[in-house]
Amino acid sequence: MRDEVVTYAELDRLLVSPEDARRRWLDQHQPALPEANWWLHLLLLVEARWDDRPAERPEWTRLTIWLLAEAGRSGLGEREAAERTAYYVAQMRDAGMPASSLPTADAVVRACLDAIPVALDKVAVLDSPQDLATLQIQEMRDSRHARGLLNAAEPHLPDLDDQDLADRLRAWLAVKPRLV
Known part of the structure; x- marks a missing residue:
């Protein structure tokens, strides 16, 4: 894992960034070799923002889904990303998240x-x-x-x-x- 820390300010910018900017951010920050722990840490940070910023929960949910898809192609692998996404989507549906925020x-x-x-x-x-x-x-x-x-x-x-x-x-x- 890289020594650099992902800040909440970076996550806040990532939240409102278009997909091409998000991809550039990932290219700059993710480890050269796939590292599941880096992705899991990033997902935990996003989850913390979801908890802290209730008004933006639909946006944080969409970012999480996007990150899980990216992690499936990179650090976590297709199987783990699919499994985590399925559990996450079920959890968000149970929490009353609007269907428009979920696959x-x-x-x-x-x-x-x-x-x-x-x-x-x-x-x-x-x-x-x-x-x-x-x-x-x-x-x-x-x-x-x-x-x-x-x-x-x-x-x-x-x-x-x-x-x-x-x-x-x-x-x-x-x-x-x-x-x-």
């Missing part, structure tokens, strides 16, 4: 399902605890990642508009109890 349930669930590292018909499932001993480590990881993404996506099921997407999520949810 749709369809976008959130699609990102989660797209981030699952293995196809539904290839994912490792357990019929009994003894099955665990037969799995390779990557099969266990992929199954575990699928479970985490499904846990994050599931609360969005009632809000889905795309029935094909809802059916796809339901198919995954049917095997979720047997995932590692």
Whole structure:
């Protein structure tokens, strides 16, 4: 992680900046090598501003969503960013955040399902605890990642508009109890 500190004043400027200025800021501040901790720290700072500045919460929420998308391409990776975004959006909906500040349930669930590292018909499932001993480590990881993404996506099921997407999520949810 770089030694420089991101100040609240910088975050306040980032909040009102257009996307190209935000990208330039990220290019100047993020570490050369992807570092998840840098992104997590930045997200915590933004969350603190969200808490401190209630009148600007919709804008801070949109910035958080944007930062999570950028982090998915850079420091956190697609899977973790999709999972964190799904949980964040659910939390913000529960907090009464206007829908205009949030991605749709369809976008959130699609990102989660797209981030699952293995196809539904290839994912490792357990019929009994003894099955665990037969799995390779990557099969266990992929199954575990699928479970985490499904846990994050599931609360969005009632809000889905795309029935094909809802059916796809339901198919995954049917095997979720047997995932590692």
